[in-house]
Amino acid sequence: MTAAGPELRRTLGVRDAVIVGLGSMLGAGIFAALAPAAHAAGSGLLPALAVAAVVAYCNATSSARLAARYPASGGTYVYGRERLGDFWGYLAGWSFVVGKTASCAAMALTVGAYVWPGQAHAVAVAAVVALTAVNYGGIRKSAWLTRVIVAVVLAVLASVVVACLGSGRSDAGRLGIGLSGGVGGVLQAAGLLFFAFAGYARIATLGEEVRDPARTVPRAIPLALGITLAVYGCVALAVLSVLGPTGLGQATAPLADAVRVAGVPGLVPVVRAGAAVAALGSLLALILGVSRTALAMARDHHLPGALAAVHPRYQVPHRAELAVGAVVAVLAATVDVRGAIGFSSFGVLAYYAVANASAWTLEPVPMARVVPVLGLAGCALLAFSLPVVSVIVGVGVLAVGVVAYVVRGWPGAPR
Known part of the structure; x- marks a missing residue:
């Protein structure tokens, strides 16, 4: 059971929740992920985007159904805790906190690489400190800045699409849709x-801070995901039409390279600033x-109980935010962005x-269990298709997390 404690203030509506989700997804990924993805897939980039979209849709649908049932942070x-047992909830929380802490470091380093490449780590640390301070001031301020x-x-992104598709160098033949990179x-x-x-799950993790969560969260998640899919599809098509799969796979800054090849070099600084x-929005x-x-994990004593404190004035988990900010700042000062992303x-x-x-265990409705099965299979397949x-x-x-769970002897630990 969850330990009792102060609750967070419900201030976010559907629009704010969608904006938070867009801020998570429309981050540095689209500026950085296209090139390595094209390098791996070759002319299969667009099919790969479709596969990622299907898995994301399944995950979003499952998350929305669960968030409507359990509107808590x-x-x-x-x-996982409520539907599968304490251990599986813990494992999900461990995966999220550790994996997304690495994401924070990657986003901070992306900021540094674009703002001041020679001092990328210093800029990254400064960005973490500044945004931690913004979050400390309350969720409404964070939502406003995200907007x-x-x-x-x-x-x-719109300017990139217009520049690429409107240039004389744009050529549908460059798309080269196929599977030259193989299924793998x-x-x-x-x-x-x-x-x-x-990033759409960020909406669900804010379930305790949205108004009427049973209605707001299930509406906000697919809306945010749908908008993001449309934007990513347009950008991928535009950049491929200019660079082609080979040129895109070799690009170091794909969107900036695309507008340069499209004959609009004056747009390059704008793209870099964007x-x-x-990356700041994603961070x-x-x-x-x-x-x-x-x-949530501190409330259940899976993390130090001090992290469960909620600030009496700002109504935010201030100690958890400070702790996360400190860890991310250390990582941003020391790690490599590519390793963090993987x-x-x-x-x-x-x-x-x-x-x-977890969604599979909910009360079945027609075809409702097909989505979580596809999502679970897709997650496993994509996870083990990543670089070795x-x-x-x-x-x-993950094994370290399991060992810690067993050693501590928490309820539900594997024996």
């Missing part, structure tokens, strides 16, 4: 592209989600696997 940590960031990012390459690319989608803003929402899951993808897919398994190093590190970190 913690997301799948709560769902501004989403507007800027959408404007930049398409699946690996889908796993990498999933990193750019994984990438930095997008802001990530810190929100990780701190709320940490709050490990984060594995942890997030493990988290959603538990969400789908990411899989090994991911399995190792």
Whole structure:
């Protein structure tokens, strides 16, 4: 059972919840993930995007059904605990906190790489400190800032699409839709592209801070995901039409390279600025989600109980936010962004696997169990299609969490 404690203030409506989800998904992933995905899939990039979208849709649907039943902070940590047992909830929470902490570091480093490449780590740490302070001031301030960031990012992405499709260099023949990277390459690319989608659950983890959560969360999650899918599809088509799969796979800054090849070099600084803003938006929402899951786990004594404190004035889990900010700042000062992204993808897919398994146990309605089965299978397939190093590190970190659970002797621990 969840330990009693102060509840968070419900202030977010459907629009604010959708904005939080968009801020999580329309982050640096679309600026960075297209190139490695194209490198893995070749002409199979668009099919890989479709695979990632299907898995994301299944996960979103399962998360929405569960969030309507359990409108509390913690997301799948709560769902797994209530539907599958304490251990599975803990494993989901562990996967989320560890994987998304790595995501925070990756996003912070992306900010640094675009703002000041020579001092990327220092800028990353400064970004973490600044956004932790914003979150500390209350959820409404965070939602307002996220709204501004989403507007800027959408404007930049729209300019990229218009520049690419409107240039004389745009050629549908460059799309090269096929499977030149093989099935394995398409699946690996889908796993990498999933990193750019994984953000809709941020809405569910804020379940204790939205008004009428049984109605708001199930509406906000598919809305945010649908908008993101439409934007990503347009951007991928536009960039492929200019660079082609080979050129895109070799690009270091794919969207900036695309507008340069399209004959609009003056747009390159705008795209770089947009990438930095997008990463800031993603980092802001990530810190929100990780701190709320940490709050829920602390309430159940799976993390130090001090992290369950809610600020009496700002009504936020201030100690959890400070702790998450401190850990992310240390990682941002020391780790490599590529390793952080690979490990984060594995942890997030493990988290959603538990969400789908939890949704499968809900009262059956016609065809309702097909979605969580597809989602669970998709998560497992994409997770183990990631680069070998990411899989090994991911399995190792999950194993550490299981060992800690067993050693502590928590209820439901495997014997």
